[in-house]
Amino acid sequence: MTERQSKLIKLVNIYHKIEVSRLAELLDVSQVTIRKDLDHLEEEGLLAREHGYALIKNANDINTRLTINYDTKLKIATKAAEMVSNGETVMLESGSTCALLAEQLAKLKKDITIVTNSAFIAIRIRELPIRKVILLGGEYQKEYQGMVGPLVRKCAKEFFVDKFFVGTDGFIPNAGFTCDDLMRVETMKYMANSANRTIILADSSKFSQKGVVIQSTFSDIDTLCTDSGISPEITDILTRNNIHVEIAE
Numbered sequence: 677m678t679e680r681q682s683k684l685i686k687l688v689n690i691y692h693k694i695e696v697s698r699l700a701e702l703l704d705v706s707q708v709t710i711r712k713d714l715d716h717l718e719e720e721g722l723l724a725r726e727h728g729y730a731l732i733k734n735a736n737d738i739n740t741r742l743t744i745n746y747d748t749k750l751k752i753a754t755k756a757a758e759m760v761s762n763g764e765t766v767m768l769e770s771g772s773t774c775a776l777l778a779e780q781l782a783k784l785k786k787d788i789t790i791v792t793n794s795a796f797i798a799i800r801i802r803e804l805p806i807r808k809v810i811l812l813g814g815e816y817q818k819e820y821q822g823m824v825g826p827l828v829r830k831c832a833k834e835f836f837v838d839k840f841f842v843g844t845d846g847f848i849p850n851a852g853f854t855c856d857d858l859m860r861v862e863t864m865k866y867m868a869n870s871a872n873r874t875i876i877l878a879d880s881s882k883f884s885q886k887g888v889v890i891q892s893t894f895s896d897i898d899t900l901c902t903d904s905g906i907s908p909e910i911t912d913i914l915t916r917n918n919i920h921v922e923i924a925e
Contacts (some may be wrong), residue, residue: 677746680705681713684730685743688723693731738796738821742772748879748903748924753777755924756841756877756901762787764838767867770794770822770860771843773877782806791835793828793863796821810835814863824859829866840871844878844892846885849913852894853878854887861889873898880905894919 680703687702688694696714700707714730717723722743724731732743742749753776760766762785768774770793778797781788782804789808792798798811812831814823842864846854853876855861868874874896880903894917901922911921 678713681717682747684710684713685717685722685746688730688732689743693726693729696728696730699730738770738772738775738819742775744772745879745881748905749773749877750776751924752877752879752901752903753780755922756875757781757784759875759899759901759922760785760788760839765789765791765835767832767835767837767840767871768792768794768797769840769842769864769867770796770817770820771877773843773879774841775800777841777877779804791832791837793823793832793867794821795823812867815859817857817859820857820860822860822863824863828863832866832870835870837871838873840868840874841877842868842874842892844876844882845887847878847883847910848886848890849910851890853890853892853897855889855891856887858889861891864891868892868896875899875901877901879903880907883907883910 683703684699687699696707696710700710714725718725749772752773756777757780760781768778768790775797778790778801782801786805787807791810793812793814798809812823812828814828815825817824844853845856848854876897883906897919899920899922900914903924914921
């Protein structure tokens, strides 16, 4: 993704629906150039189009979530990929930053196995060079394009992986990390039980948000990978609770 396309996505997220002519004006390029960018971004599933307009999809759709703070999420995913060594087996939950991590792993690490409950991830990296992708079965959640429910538990318990990477929807300082979906939380716990280490991927904006369900207490997490926007106060809370904090610059 080019820098201009990244700016374009940010504008669409701000306005929700915006004219092609207005995008061309704001980005100081021709409408022809904007249409080419929109063609590419629509093909990637990152936005939708109507005649003369670009617009976001359902706010909870995984493609839409992927576009929010995209540059920061990509930096976090790239940093997280450095934590994985060739020969390892890793498990990825169905979040947007995990999808970017899967791409980075597929591009940078040739001898790894990815186990995931995300059909979105499996499809997104299907043509990239990676040793093996294992998709856990379960009840399909349309918006997240991921599997949840007791079948995931039955599948996940058959594995023991080196690392489990998972996103989050929010944070409560005296409780831990939170999520907006109970079924996803249950699935995350099944998957975490199969891992030697659990690593949260979260951009710093998540620390000003609160989900409705406790996803992970401090004792459940080994490492947080985030960006430099995290406050010293939050960093201190995490380190005092024995969570290692990795900063993606």
